[in-house]
Amino acid sequence: MEIFHIQETLQNLLKAHIPPLTIQTDTPENFVVTGTKEVMQGKKKVDGIYFASVVPKPKDVRFYFLPYLHT
DSSP states (O other), X not given: OOHHHHHHHHHHHHHTTTTTSEEEEEETTEEEEEOOSOEEETXXXXXXXXXXXXXXXXXXXXXXXOTTOOO
């Protein structure tokens, strides 16, 4: 399977959960999905905490996933 197809599949799987998740970044270099619940991140209040990202590289696609999120 080509890298592009892996990237596209991962992004489509994440997009299937919007809402309740939201897309924070959607560029060719980075696709980031966050939650929508206001939370404290350190001393700062953020609209949604990081959930997952898809980062294509020349020889692979990196998938970062932190499933502790409660949307």
